[in-house]
Amino acid sequence: MISTSAAAAAAPPMYVPLQRRFSVDEYEQMIAAGVFGPDERLELLDGAIILMSPLGRSHASCVDKAVIWFVQHMGQAYTVRGQGPLHLSDRSHPQPDILLLRRKVDYYAHALPDPADVLLLIEVADLTLDTDRRIKLPLYAEAGIAEVWIVNLAADQVEVYNAPVAGAYNATLSAGRGDSMQPTLLPDLAVGVDDILV
């Protein structure tokens, strides 16, 4: 007869079902097979298929302003991608708000950009600030994205993250109106916070 305490100690862990995770290949097959409705805005984050939140006015206007500024100030060697897919890893396929990419002749028609192509990644955040920091940022660091900016609309600031090491950004700082930022991989580019924030 097993004593109660020994039985409790020997009890196997309770089963909690895990969501099936999908690879990027499977996710792309699903898109091609028409599994999802045409109006769904989705991202694949670490194997989970996540709904992107609908774009509010302030979010959309900030993205527009930033895209226009970058297109005007960056040379021919670069491409600005707004809310388009990035092949982050074999389990993540996000659609960051803005990507500054090395320019390719085919504009990435034959292969999605990957982390090595990314000079700067920008997420504009209002209601998703917390999940952008907690969920997307570690995935970006893990994949080796050199620099991420999170535009914190509510606080009227830009959070700058760089030096990714082992799944986290070692260097972070906040910039407010009147400040200027130089992306690590584009040190000659001075981006004013006021050039991005509406």
Place this chain on the structure above:
Amino acid sequence: MTTVAEPTPAPAPVAEPPAPAVPVQVPRTHHRFTAAEYNRLGEVRIIGEDDRVELIDGEILDMCAIGYRHAAQVTELTTLLVRNSVGEMRVSVQNPLNLGERYQPQPDLMLLRERTDRYKAALPTAEDVLLLIEVADSSLDYDQHTKLPMYARAGIAEVWIVNLDADQVEIHTQPQEAAYTTTRVARRGETVQIGALPAVTLPVATILL
């Protein structure tokens, strides 16, 4: 390190990002699959024939691996049901059950009523199920608190949870909304009957291994 033509003000260095200033944060939600989307994944072989997954409330969940004890109990119950079923009833083992747009579980066993197509044309639905059995060891909590209410809401007439650790059969009948209003716990030495097979009396000692 680099010389800059014009001096620019340095950004204010802060050790940690500032605390969020917004009162409400919206969590990112997972895409919830419909049964049609889920079945399409099967058609394009993203979910394989041998994948053990279920669709529960729009989420595709991995089922736990089958241990030998669980497997033996399912085999025993299958044999019992096949021997005791009458007419054109069918016994379905670890196959999908269509419970509507966002639910397609794979119960361990189902005793299904007669259907002229013998279930060739479509999956069984709740009305087809005479008895549903889940064998539970590590999944007991999940079976009792997630699956049982789901089966009750669908109106499945009778559900047994064979509780391996407690060595008992939990019999649930009379579904009302999200719960079964009649529950009986049967142990070795007692007998039970299946609602759809009133002529059969089964000793619990023959059900449990």
